[in-house]
Structure formats: structure tokens, C-alpha cells
Amino acid sequence: MQKTAALIVVDLQPDFCPGGALAVPGGDEIVPLVNKLAQNFETVVLTQDWHPADHVSFAANHPGQAPFGMIDLPYGPQVLWPTHCVMESPGAALHPGLHIPHASAIIRKGSHRNVDSYSAFLEADRATRTGLDGYLTSRGVTDLYICGLALDFCVAWTAEDARGFGFNATIIEDACRAIDLNGSLAAAWARLAKAGVKPITSPGLT
Ligand code: VGL
Ligand code: ZN
Numbered sequence: 671m672q673k674t675a676a677l678i679v680v681d682l683q684p685d686f687c688p689g690g691a692l693a694v695p696g697g698d699e700i701v702p703l704v705n706k707l708a709q710n711f712e713t714v715v716l717t718q719d720w721h722p723a724d725h726v727s728f729a730a731n732h733p734g735q736a737p738f739g740m741i742d743l744p745y746g747p748q749v750l751w752p753t754h755c756v757m758e759s760p761g762a763a764l765h766p767g768l769h770i771p772h773a774s775a776i777i778r779k780g781s782h783r784n785v786d787s788y789s790a791f792l793e794a795d796r797a798t799r800t801g802l803d804g805y806l807t808s809r810g811v812t813d814l815y816i817c818g819l820a821l822d823f824c825v826a827w828t829a830e831d832a833r834g835f836g837f838n839a840t841i842i843e844d845a846c847r848a849i850d851l852n853g854s855l856a857a858a859w860a861r862l863a864k865a866g867v868k869p870i871t872s873p874g875l876t
């Protein structure tokens with residue numbers, strides 16, 4: 671892979687894997703493939719979903735609401751999730767099977783109590799930046815390859831925002847798993863196609 675390409679590994683954390691608080695079916699199955707793919711990239715960025723215990727996206731913080739319901743927040747509709755990826759808890763760690771020693775940055779997102787952040791670039795208020803765009807640009811990166819969890823939420827939002835910041839963006843489909851809540855996977859692919867995000871499978875990469 672050229673020096674201008676980077677791999678973004680989204681939210682590969684125990685809470686998104688079977689047995690975790692917000693388990694994505696088959697989430698842990700992608701770990702060996704992600705480790706292998708990372709060897710092709712000089713720049714690898716890992717992300718961690720990283721919430722305070724009183725985070726606005728947790729159903730438990732809204733009396734009378736149940737997980738997977740919806741509420742309206744000042745920045746728009748918000749899915750209410752089971753409590754997950756509480757900062758410094760074991761479920762919020764990087765997956766113990768991840769072995770990417772040359773990964774050069776870790777972006778933690780969703781740590782502001784009143785704002786969720788599926789995207790690794792922009793929080794859900796669509797205004798607060800994580801700084802990832804500047805990090806990548808200052809390293810001369812123009813092409814992003816994105817994998818991880820969950821395909822229809824954090825991977826999709828990260829890929830869409832990557833396009834918005836002017837990067838070429840490709841999702842490595844077999845190195846992702848999806849939640850698929852109320853048709854969210856099909857809806858995500860429709861938005862991604864519109865944004866110019868390309869899907870690829872890992873054999874097409876090398
Ligand atoms: C995610 C729901 C809530 C994700 C994070 O990583 O896709 N989904 N927080
Ligand atoms: Zn979250």
C-alpha cells in the first residue's frame with residue numbers, strides 16, 4: 671500500500687463483541703483479518719468508543735426509556751443504547767486479540783456527556799471535531815481504508831465524514847460486522863453510495 675493510504679480500525683472493543691454490553695453478531699471474528707490487513711499500511715489509526723457513565727446515549731440515563739428506543743436531542747434523533755464502552759471499563763479497552771504494534775494514533779470519541787459520536791471525525795452535533803482529519807492530512811494521507819464495528823453505525827459515519835473532509839474512502843466489507851437495527855444496514859449502504867464511499871473485500875486489497 672502507498673504511503674498516502676491509511677487504515678482506520680473502528681471500535682474493535684470487547685463491549686461490541688459477543689458477551690459484551692452492545693454485542694455486534696460475529697464482532698470478534700474480524701480480529702485476525704484486521705491484524706493481517708494492518709501489516710499492509712504504514713499509517714494505522716485505532717478508535718475507541720469512550721463514554722462517561724452518565725452519557726446521553728445510554729437508555730439507563732433516561733427514566734422510562736428502554737435500549738434501542740429513540741429520543742430527540744438538540745442535534746437530532748438519537749438511538750438509546752445499552753450502557754456500553756464506559757471510559758476505563760474493561761469493555762471499552764481495545765480488543766485483547768488486536769496486535770497492531772505500529773498503530774500510531776488512537777482516537778477516543780463520545781466522551782462529551784451531552785453529545786454522541788459515531789464518527790471518528792465529527793461528533794453528532796456535526797460541529798465538534800476530534801482532530802483526526804488534521805492528523806491524517808499532516809501525515810500526507812489521502813486514501814482511507816476503514817474496517818471494524820459496527821458497519822452500519824460507527825464505520826459508516828466515519829466513512830461518510832471522511833468523504834466530507836476530502837479523503838477517498840473505502841470500506842473493507844469482510845473486515846466489518848453490523849448491528850442491523852430496523853434496516854440500518856441497508857440505509858447505511860444507500861448513504862455511503864451517495865457519498866462516494868467504495869466497498870471492497872479484503873482479497874481485492876493486496
Ligand atoms: C457504536 C452504537 C453506539 C458503534 C457506538 O461503534 O458502531 N454503535 N456506540
Ligand atoms: Zn457508543
